[in-house]
Amino acid sequence: MSDTRDDFDADRPVPAWDRDPPTRLAWDSRGETTTFENPWLTLTSHPATAPTGAEATYVVMRPRNLAAGMLPIHSDGTVTLVGQARFPLMNYSWEMPEGGAPFDEDALAGAKRELAEEAGLAARTWREVLRMELSNSITDERAIAWLAWDLSAVEQAPDPTEVIALARVPFMSLIAEIDRGAVRDAFTVATALRAYHMAREGLLPGWLAHAMLTRV
Numbered sequence: 001m002s003d004t005r006d007d008f009d010a011d012r013p014v015p016a017w018d019r020d021p022p023t024r025l026a027w028d029s030r031g032e033t034t035t036f037e038n039p040w041l042t043l044t045s046h047p048a049t050a051p052t053g054a055e056a057t058y059v060v061m062r063p064r065n066l067a068a069g070m071l072p073i074h075s076d077g078t079v080t081l082v083g084q085a086r087f088p089l090m091n092y093s094w095e096m097p098e099g100g101a102p103f104d105e106d107a108l109a110g111a112k113r114e115l116a117e118e119a120g121l122a123a124r125t126w127r128e129v130l131r132m133e134l135s136n137s138i139t140d141e142r143a144i145a146w147l148a149w150d151l152s153a154v155e156q157a158p159d160p161t162e163v164i165a166l167a168r169v170p171f172m173s174l175i176a177e178i179d180r181g182a183v184r185d186a187f188t189v190a191t192a193l194r195a196y197h198m199a200r201e202g203l204l205p206g207w208l209a210h211a212m213l214t215r216v
Contacts, residue, residue: 003103004066008142025051065100067143068111069187071195072121072151077211080119083165095185107144120156123148130194145191171212
């Protein structure tokens with residue numbers, strides 16, 4: 001059975017400035033104990049030695065799914081965002097559609113399912129644009145983001161715990177709200193700024209980039 005974590009971690013590029021690094025000291029984990037688990041995550045506790053030689057007990061949150069996010073871009077340069085209440089911060093957050101793809105599922109297939117479930121959309125064109133390690137000091141969560149366009153409507157089917165609002169806004173309005181601090185979800189912020197860079201640098205189809213950058 002394939003595991004998307006293997007693909008995610010394989011052939012990771014090395015930054016240009018890091019081609020001939022000095023000797024690296026690493027964390028040493030001396031085993032692990034599962035302290036909590038549910039269908040979505042596992043917490044593991046590790047007696048460990050830090051690179052400095054200090055002894056520590058390290059706790060890691062390990063999601064059971066790959067984080068899959070997608071920014072759906074309409075032909076007129078607008079994007080569809082989802083709004084929902086988030087439990088950890090007890091706040092309301094506007095984000096791109098996001099969800100979890102089980103590690104034994106094709107990541108893109110999981111992204112397509114999440115786009116349909118949360119936003120009621122399907123896309124004919126998908127472009128992977130970003131791989132992220134989210135909060136890598138406390139979790140081994142892996143995330144992949146796509147841009148999706150050539151959109152059509154399908155039936156929306158949110159999770160039973162979700163009450164989702166939809167907003168279709170100009171792409172540059174999203175960038176402005178990120179600048180104002182009104183959109184703070186890290187996955188959305190990183191993907192939107194990556195999309196902005198790609199549009200500015202000619203890395204997207206010209207008609208799409210023009211619509212994204214000129215619609216206000």
